[in-house]
Amino acid sequence: MNVMAPEQFDCRDAYARTLEDLAAADPRIVAVVNDSVGSSKLTGFRRRFPERLVNVGIAEQNMVSVGAGLANGSKIAFVSGASCFLTARALEQIKADVVYSNTNVKLCGISSGVAYGELGPTHHSIEDIAWLRAMRGLTILVPADPWQTAEAIKAAARIEGPMFIRVSRMPVPELSRADRRFEIGRAERLRAGGDATIIAMGTMVHRALAAAEALAAEGIDAQVLNMATIAPLDEEAIAAAAARGPIVTVEEHVVRGGLGGAVAEWVATHHPVRMRILGFPGFLPTGSAAWLMERYGLTADGIAAAVRDVLDR
Amino acid sequence: MTTPGVRAAAGDVPAIRARAAWIRKRSLRMVHDARQGHPGGDLSAADILATIYFGVLRYDPRDPRNPARDRFVMSKGHATGSLYAVLAAAGFFPEADLETYMQPGSKLNGHPNREYLPGVETNTGPLGHGLPVGVGIAIAGQIDAADYRVFVLTGDGELQEGSMWEAAMLAGHRGLANLTVIVDRNRLQQGAGTEETNALEPLADKWRAFGWDVVEVDGHDVAALLEALDGARQARPRCVIARTVKGRGVSFMADDVKWHHGVPTTPQLEQALAELDAAEMAR
Numbered sequence: 255m256n257v258m259a260p261e262q263f264d265c266r267d268a269y270a271r272t273l274e275d276l277a278a279a280d281p282r283i284v285a286v287v288n289d290s291v292g293s294s295k296l297t298g299f300r301r302r303f304p305e306r307l308v309n310v311g312i313a314e315q316n317m318v319s320v321g322a323g324l325a326n327g328s329k330i331a332f333v334s335g336a337s338c339f340l341t342a343r344a345l346e347q348i349k350a351d352v353v354y355s356n357t358n359v360k361l362c363g364i365s366s367g368v369a370y371g372e373l374g375p376t377h378h379s380i381e382d383i384a385w386l387r388a389m390r391g392l393t394i395l396v397p398a399d400p401w402q403t404a405e406a407i408k409a410a411a412r413i414e415g416p417m418f419i420r421v422s423r424m425p426v427p428e429l430s431r432a433d434r435r436f437e438i439g440r441a442e443r444l445r446a447g448g449d450a451t452i453i454a455m456g457t458m459v460h461r462a463l464a465a466a467e468a469l470a471a472e473g474i475d476a477q478v479l480n481m482a483t484i485a486p487l488d489e490e491a492i493a494a495a496a497a498r499g500p501i502v503t504v505e506e507h508v509v510r511g512g513l514g515g516a517v518a519e520w521v522a523t524h525h526p527v528r529m530r531i532l533g534f535p536g537f538l539p540t541g542s543a544a545w546l547m548e549r550y551g552l553t554a555d556g557i558a559a560a561v562r563d564v565l566d567r
Numbered sequence: 568m569t570t571p572g573v574r575a576a577a578g579d580v581p582a583i584r585a586r587a588a589w590i591r592k593r594s595l596r597m598v599h600d601a602r603q604g605h606p607g608g609d610l611s612a613a614d615i616l617a618t619i620y621f622g623v624l625r626y627d628p629r630d631p632r633n634p635a636r637d638r639f640v641m642s643k644g645h646a647t648g649s650l651y652a653v654l655a656a657a658g659f660f661p662e663a664d665l666e667t668y669m670q671p672g673s674k675l676n677g678h679p680n681r682e683y684l685p686g687v688e689t690n691t692g693p694l695g696h697g698l699p700v701g702v703g704i705a706i707a708g709q710i711d712a713a714d715y716r717v718f719v720l721t722g723d724g725e726l727q728e729g730s731m732w733e734a735a736m737l738a739g740h741r742g743l744a745n746l747t748v749i750v751d752r753n754r755l756q757q758g759a760g761t762e763e764t765n766a767l768e769p770l771a772d773k774w775r776a777f778g779w780d781v782v783e784v785d786g787h788d789v790a791a792l793l794e795a796l797d798g799a800r801q802a803r804p805r806c807v808i809a810r811t812v813k814g815r816g817v818s819f820m821a822d823d824v825k826w827h828h829g830v831p832t833t834p835q836l837e838q839a840l841a842e843l844d845a846a847e848m849a850r
Contacts, residue, residue, distance in 0.1 A: 327703070327706070
């Protein structure tokens with residue numbers, strides 16, 4: 255057992271705390287939920303701002319449209335529900351009422367990825383980035399730790415326009431960074447390295463860093479990028495990575511249409527380099543989130559193996 | 568917050584009727600020229616739209632996003648012939664723009680877009696969206712104890728969409744007294760009658776069961792519509808079931824499902840316009 259294991263955090267806490275702080279300062283902020291007050295950690299918000307907590311009940315389509323209507327009424331609507339239901343059930347509402355109508359709605363996909371583990375593919379949200387990314391005009395944020403989650407929520411409140419923020423419940427460590435600056439559309443370089451680049455999002459970022467550590471011990475220098483904005487994509491950072499060498503992407507998402515797909519679209523059309531795309535193949539068998547990650551190689555070992563593979567080592 | 572200054576004199580029935588007649592003729596010409604559109608629904612909604620924009624709604628076309636405005640949401644987003652005609656008549660954009668209806672690059676898309684056109688509150692087209700968005704606006708008004716009212720015009724076939732009833736349930740639950748939905752009850756949807764497709768009746772009972780007040784009126788009777796849309800004593804969300812005739816005002820279009828998205832030939836357009844003129848003269 256690693257006695258040095260860092261403290262782990264549930265990013266929903268940072269999300270809820272930040273939203274409460276913002277709401278205290280800005281009366282325009284409202285939260286819209288689908289009977290998800292507890293799972294979105296918004297009990298404190300409800301206690302402090304009961305009139306600004308709009309619970310539509312179990313009705314995701316209505317939840318998203320009501321958020322768009324609240325935005326029409328000059329509110330900043332944080333629409334918060336389990337990512338699987340928010341993005342899939344209400345996809346046409348997201349398309350027509352939020353993105354195409356260009357409304358100031360912040361869609362918060364809670365407990366994204368495979369956090370619900372054994373509950374199965376109906377409750378996994380590992381297709382969300384793919385179907386949301388097709389819609390130009392929607393900013394997509396996937397913060398990697400509590401600090402970045404708080405920064406993403408603050409940016410969402412500050413900047414007008416439709417956004418999706420993927421808020422994980424999977425325990426993650428607080429990343430150490432020299433430069434604590436969050437900018438939408440800007441990849442965060444957490445580690446330099448000239449042999450290859452690992453581009454990761456969300457819960458995979460700390461694993462990518464651990465993989466890079468292990469590779470360094472073998473003499474492989476991997477750069478690690480935290481791609482916390484999936485749309486608009488930081489093409490400059492990808493260009494710099496492609497100029498350096500092969501790229502491995504890693505995401506808690508299916509391997510089609512997500513982070514890897516986004517990077518590959520750019521790489522294939524601008525600067526072809528060898529790539530590996532790590533993620534889930536599709537609907538998953540029964541198992542805990544940790545077991546699923548292990549099974550599909552979304553671990554430091556799996557990422558390191560992919561880097562060696564792409565470098566033919 | 569400034570209060571919008573423009574409001575048509577409520578109750579001026581002859582003026583509203585004249586606007587409705589103009590909307591009918593203009594929308595038919597638009598559909599004829601574009602060679603596409605939804606004339607049946609344009610004609611069934613014309614009196615409702617004229618009544619709302621020239622008898623009820625408080626707005627300023629020079630300041631279309633004034634936060635204090637009343638909101639009108641066109642849930643039946645396919646009836647853009649009459650929607651665009653009434654918005655132009657109300658001064659949101661030049662009447663000449665109507666000539667560009669569905670032309671390449673036009674702001675007047677087949678379904679309304681709020682980024683292109685002032686006066687459009689939300690981009691509708693897929694059915695079942697307007698009422699839920701309207702409920703969200705009404706909730707914002709409720710939170711702010713604002714004075715504005717929210718009106719949603721929905722088709723009747725559209726009430727087969729589940730999202731409408733999600734929204735209706737929430738509006739009833741929250742007692743949104745600032746919200747009025749008007750059902751354009753022409754009893755025809757794209758392919759057939761509503762009752763043979765997936766029956767809506769007893770429709771008034773359904774809305775009442777969801778916590779709404781229900782008023783049933785002749786949707787072509789401007790005076791009755793004005794009374795139904797008067798919010799003075801409104802304590803709950805109100806549903807105005809407006810009994811209408813699809814294709815109303817044109818003999819060969821009336822109550823015929825094929826004119827849902829049929830396009831008149833030039834002789835048919837001329838006949839339709841002549842009939843509408845004759846009806847106006849006779850009044």
